[in-house]
Amino acid sequence: MGDIKVGTASWTDKTLLASGWYPAEADNAEKRLAYYATQFPLVEVDATYYTPPAEQTVGLWASRTPPGFTFNIKAFSLLTGHPTKVSAIYKDLRPDTDKQNVYPGDLPAQSYEDIWSRFLSAMDPLVDAGKLGVLLFQFPPWFTIRRSNKDYLVEVAKRCSPLRVAVEFRHASWFAGDNQAETLDFLRKHQLPYVVVDMPQGYKSSVPPVAEATADLAVVRFHGHSDKWTSKDIYERFGYRYATDELAQWVPKLRRLAADTGETHALMNNCYSDYAQRNAGELIGLLTSENVS
Numbered sequence: 001m002g003d004i005k006v007g008t009a010s011w012t013d014k015t016l017l018a019s020g021w022y023p024a025e026a027d028n029a030e031k032r033l034a035y036y037a038t039q040f041p042l043v044e045v046d047a048t049y050y051t052p053p054a055e056q057t058v059g060l061w062a063s064r065t066p067p068g069f070t071f072n073i074k075a076f077s078l079l080t081g082h083p084t085k086v087s088a089i090y091k092d093l094r095p096d097t098d099k100q101n102v103y104p105g106d107l108p109a110q111s112y113e114d115i116w117s118r119f120l121s122a123m124d125p126l127v128d129a130g131k132l133g134v135l136l137f138q139f140p141p142w143f144t145i146r147r148s149n150k151d152y153l154v155e156v157a158k159r160c161s162p163l164r165v166a167v168e169f170r171h172a173s174w175f176a177g178d179n180q181a182e183t184l185d186f187l188r189k190h191q192l193p194y195v196v197v198d199m200p201q202g203y204k205s206s207v208p209p210v211a212e213a214t215a216d217l218a219v220v221r222f223h224g225h226s227d228k229w230t231s232k233d234i235y236e237r238f239g240y241r242y243a244t245d246e247l248a249q250w251v252p253k254l255r256r257l258a259a260d261t262g263e264t265h266a267l268m269n270n271c272y273s274d275y276a277q278r279n280a281g282e283l284i285g286l287l288t289s290e291n292v293s
Helices: 014-019 029-039 055-063 109-121 124-131 147-160 179-189 234-238 244-248 249-260 275-292
Strands: 003-008 042-045 070-074 132-137 165-168 195-198 217-222 265-269
Touching: 003 249, 003 275, 042 265, 055 124, 070 265, 109 147, 132 217, 147 165, 165 195, 165 217, 217 249, 244 275, 249 265, 249 275, 265 275
Parallel strands: 003 042, 003 265, 042 070, 070 132, 132 165, 195 217, 217 265
Antiparallel strands: none
């Protein structure tokens, strides 16, 4: 039975800071991360999706957390084929364009390679400290099941090796009909952890909550069940607090994943106010009760 680590997808969100979850004495970035690490053994860094981190910043994350703490890092948007603000790209690698947002094909090949190299090398402090969990590659809704996209998953894994990647899909084609078995078999063949998601259903980006392990590490992300999933306001999309009985339904699923893996990561991504932190704490309590019983 592998360990189950529970955490959240943010520790710095402005609505979390305003919620009162942090004690008054946790009044700066260093103290907040230190406090967070007393509550949870795992955190996902989503800011790295919007802007690649400086190695110095990553070093601070490593130094401000205790031994055994784990960071999952969300891959920079350009590396997953999402539109990316030119201003988010390393200054000396920004393409000469009037566009505000660009895709990988809008950059010179060497610039694209350099972005990969810099993003990965920035992880060194976490690697050296033994605190890097996975690099989370969340692909866009137009990343459908097809051969070229499967090839890209293999390419991503090779580029990141020996660092571990986990892949999250946002298109139902990967799990439609017979494709589900094909997808799971493909990921197992390449030892690629896929991200199990709990999310609103019935949308083009909806993926069913298939709780299967495809490698010796499993990742589950809880996005909530907001009825405003298509909203451009992230707080409307993710502003959902799980009821205890909803979380309880996931306890046996997480236990089964843990039985098939060396480690399972459960991350609350319902990041509005202190919803994620409260639900993560509840989930830990439920898992503890399950262990006791």
